[in-house]
Amino acid sequence: MHSLSSTFRGGLALLAALLFSMTGAAHAATSTDAIMLPQARFATGDNVAWRDPDFDDSGWKVINTTQYYEAQGYDGYDGYSWYRIHVTIPSTLKASSDWPERLRIYLSAIDDTDESYFNGVRIGKTGSMPSDPQGYESRWETPRDYAVDLRAGVVRWDRDNVIAVRVYDGGGGGGFYKDMPYLAIPQRVDGLLFDADLAHHHFLANGRVQTTLNVRNRYPVVQRGVLHVEVRDLVTGRVLLTRQRALVIAPEKSVSSQWTFPARPGIQASYRFVDARSGRVATATHDLPYRLTPPDAPTPTLHGARLLGARPGTPLYYRIAATGRAPLHFEAQGLPEGLTLNADSGVIMGTTPAAGSYPVQLRVRNALGNATREWTLVAGEQLALTPPMGWNSWNAYGLNVSDTLVRKAAQVFIDKGLAAKGWNAINIDDGWEAAARRTDGAIMSNARFPDMKALGDFLHERGLRFGIYSSPGATTCGGYLGSLGHELQDAASYASWGVDYLKYDLCSYSAKMSKSPSLEEHQKPYRLMGQALRNQARSIVFSLCQYGEQQVWTWGASVGGSAWRMTGDIVDNWNSLLETGFSQAPYTGFVAPGRWNDPDMLVLGQVGWGDALHPSRLTPDEQYSHISLWSLLAAPLLLGNDLPSLDEFTLGLLTNHDVIAINQDALGKAAQRVLNRDGWQVWVKDLEGGAKAVGVFNMGASLRSTQVESSLFGRERRFRLRDAWRQQDMGARSDSIAATVPAHGVMLFVVQ
Numbered sequence: 151m152h153s154l155s156s157t158f159r160g161g162l163a164l165l166a167a168l169l170f171s172m173t174g175a176a177h178a179a180t181s182t183d184a185i186m187l188p189q190a191r192f193a194t195g196d197n198v199a200w201r202d203p204d205f206d207d208s209g210w211k212v213i214n215t216t217q218y219y220e221a222q223g224y225d226g227y228d229g230y231s232w233y234r235i236h237v238t239i240p241s242t243l244k245a246s247s248d249w250p251e252r253l254r255i256y257l258s259a260i261d262d263t264d265e266s267y268f269n270g271v272r273i274g275k276t277g278s279m280p281s282d283p284q285g286y287e288s289r290w291e292t293p294r295d296y297a298v299d300l301r302a303g304v305v306r307w308d309r310d311n312v313i314a315v316r317v318y319d320g321g322g323g324g325g326f327y328k329d330m331p332y333l334a335i336p337q338r339v340d341g342l343l344f345d346a347d348l349a350h351h352h353f354l355a356n357g358r359v360q361t362t363l364n365v366r367n368r369y370p371v372v373q374r375g376v377l378h379v380e381v382r383d384l385v386t387g388r389v390l391l392t393r394q395r396a397l398v399i400a401p402e403k404s405v406s407s408q409w410t411f412p413a414r415p416g417i418q419a420s421y422r423f424v425d426a427r428s429g430r431v432a433t434a435t436h437d438l439p440y441r442l443t444p445p446d447a448p449t450p451t452l453h454g455a456r457l458l459g460a461r462p463g464t465p466l467y468y469r470i471a472a473t474g475r476a477p478l479h480f481e482a483q484g485l486p487e488g489l490t491l492n493a494d495s496g497v498i499m500g501t502t503p504a505a506g507s508y509p510v511q512l513r514v515r516n517a518l519g520n521a522t523r524e525w526t527l528v529a530g531e532q533l534a535l536t537p538p539m540g541w542n543s544w545n546a547y548g549l550n551v552s553d554t555l556v557r558k559a560a561q562v563f564i565d566k567g568l569a570a571k572g573w574n575a576i577n578i579d580d581g582w583e584a585a586a587r588r589t590d591g592a593i594m595s596n597a598r599f600p601d602m603k604a605l606g607d608f609l610h611e612r613g614l615r616f617g618i619y620s621s622p623g624a625t626t627c628g629g630y631l632g633s634l635g636h637e638l639q640d641a642a643s644y645a646s647w648g649v650d651y652l653k654y655d656l657c658s659y660s661a662k663m664s665k666s667p668s669l670e671e672h673q674k675p676y677r678l679m680g681q682a683l684r685n686q687a688r689s690i691v692f693s694l695c696q697y698g699e700q701q702v703w704t705w706g707a708s709v710g711g712s713a714w715r716m717t718g719d720i721v722d723n724w725n726s727l728l729e730t731g732f733s734q735a736p737y738t739g740f741v742a743p744g745r746w747n748d749p750d751m752l753v754l755g756q757v758g759w760g761d762a763l764h765p766s767r768l769t770p771d772e773q774y775s776h777i778s779l780w781s782l783l784a785a786p787l788l789l790g791n792d793l794p795s796l797d798e799f800t801l802g803l804l805t806n807h808d809v810i811a812i813n814q815d816a817l818g819k820a821a822q823r824v825l826n827r828d829g830w831q832v833w834v835k836d837l838e839g840g841a842k843a844v845g846v847f848n849m850g851a852s853l854r855s856t857q858v859e860s861s862l863f864g865r866e867r868r869f870r871l872r873d874a875w876r877q878q879d880m881g882a883r884s885d886s887i888a889a890t891v892p893a894h895g896v897m898l899f900v901v902q
């Protein structure tokens with residue numbers, strides 16, 4: 151379930167309002183206001199007549215609406231199906247609302263796409279089906295929040311009504327599966343959304359942050375009332391500010407106010423709008439953004455991984471990661487023959503030398519001084535010696551990715567200083583493939599990618615790596631062409647375009663396997679592509695995406711993989727972080743250089759999966775936890791956001807070189823969870839040279855304090871402590887670390 155604040159921020163206010171009403175808290179409505187819809191009649195197949203309210207479905211099977219149909223007698227079924235939900239709506243329901251003009255029909259989430267009707271009238275559609283002109287596009291995670299205008303006269307009061315839902319499932323679980331669908335007549339204030347607009351904050355020089363609160367009215371009715379704002383420092387318990395403001399918000403418009411707050415952990419704003427006519431209230435709380443990452447020093451500093459693995463004789467591109475006041479000049483002592491360095495850009499290019507280890511002394515200088523650091527090129531078969539680190543198009547653009555968007559992302563890497571911290575790969579996910587192969591069977595890119603080779607060159611010139619996506623199946627998860635039967639040819643095409651990384655996504659290949667495939671059967675397509683990639687004269691990192699099936703962490707490397715997804719897809723809420731990142735504890739012992747467990751891409755910044763972009767629905771503290779945990783896990787760090795709209799808060803999260811160094815540490819170990827008790831989790835990662843990174847996560851819903859005993863991270867005597875996010879030495883300690891951590895937040899330390 152979404153946390154309350156993110157629910158409000160994310161546009162699901164009505165769901166939140168219902169939760170309020172069900173728990174009786176902070177809302178005048180009562181549980182009788184919602185009519186739950188626990189069951190439906192169900193049939194596989196597709197027939198337009200099934201939308202008709204009077205269709206006789208008495209012979210259909212009754213199933214639950216909170217569990218996949220596979221689990222209810224339709225095992226293995228993919229394709230079209232219909233749900234018909236019968237509901238009697240009492241006319242007394244109207245009296246429960248101060249604005250009885252619309253009926254909310256909340257259909258929870260549907261795997262993968264739906265088109266829904268109320269008494270035969272279409273009320274909404276989410277995703278698209280194979281029969282649609284644009285083809286199939288899954289939206290399994292999106293809430294279906296539909297409505298009927300009561301004035302249109304479609305409701306049959308005190309009689310049977312039918313919600314008919316046409317579903318298409320493209321694979322895996324199908325149909326309704328999540329929280330329970332319901333009907334309700336909302337109150338007027340339920341149309342209000344409190345949107346903290348995380349994208350439009352601004353950190354001020356005086357340690358404060360300016361944020362914008364938008365109070366958005368989603369209903370075609372005037373909202374009139376008083377907004378009460380209270381800002382509290384949760385660490386001291388002090389109220390920092392209280393304000394009241396009379397608001398009149400026109401139908402479907404919003405009103406915004408700007409506020410400035412101290413930019414530090416534990417500052418929370420509470421909003422309460424009281425409707426002038428009914429006295430009903432809408433509330434929300436927001437944890438406010440703060441920035442811990444200090445600004446970069448003007449003096450030159452080198453960052454990034456200390457190791458690079460590449461196969462002998464293959465092309466190499468590497469951009470030295472460094473900060474400092476421009477212009478910077480680079481030198482590299484001991485660079486093997488065949489490689490050259492551009493002294494102005496810091497890009498090393500050429501051909502990887504014969505197998506061996508080549509220590510190189512990197513140097514960067516500017517008007518203020520210089521810095522040096524050892525970097526080792528390891529020529530051999532092992533790639534991805536440190537976790538892959540870059541950007542992938544999926545979480546931002548979904549299937550709408552294009553050459554233009556990819557180039558823009560690359561440019562932001564350079565212009566905003568991400569490349570300067572080691573972010574080095576730009577990966578296209580699904581959606582680049584043309585609808586048909588060339589007559590000789592070669593895969594082609596679609597019109598949004600006019601020239602893949604030129605795109606590869608563009609990235610390489612900037613010292614960035616080029617990643618691409620495919621599936622071992624006939625089609626990808628997005629319904630584009632996969633590699634089935636063309637594996638060798640596709641690997642060769644990728645190589646000719648200059649590809650350095652392939653994400654290979656199981657998708658429709660699962661239909662090619664038996665119901666309970668043997669390990670060998672499951673590995674086969676990955677082994678085939680792994681070999682095809684190795685046959686190319688390039689160093690192509692192979693990333694397996696099969697959602698952690700068949701204990702992939704135990705065999706991924708044996709089929710040529712360097713990283714493997716451990717779970718289903720991540721989304722931008724706390725629950726999803728629990729299911730992806732925090733679920734990794736049992737598997738971290740398998741992680742080693744070139745063997746990375748991948749809990750999926752990051753959901754920081756503006757994300758959207760091809761729909762409208764929105765700021766990540768994770769709270770600021772959850773975002774600190776997200777990147778801290780991924781760093782501790784030595785997980786691939788793949789940004790999933792729209793980079794041109796990168797905001798200051800997100801930039802701070804992504805450019806902290808102390809935090810990145812934990813992820814990119816050359817030892818290549820993942821953290822172990824050493825404590826999971828009382829709503830606290832402590833994860834400890836061994837670092838090169840004997841240091842340890844310690845993450846202290848508050849899993850609870852309020853700010854709390856704790857003491858972390860030094861025995862948990864293996865220190866018996868005095869140890870030196872550094873706060874990684876603040877990049878601050880905290881001196882020596884002897885027995886424990888004290889941490890005060892906001893809800894779902896983290897403190898990340900390095901102990902020496």
Ligand code: GAL
Nearest residue numbers: 544579580626627628655719
């Ligand atoms: C999913 C995969 C996502 C994305 C998508 C593309 O199966 O887990 O990360 O690649 O397919 O269609």
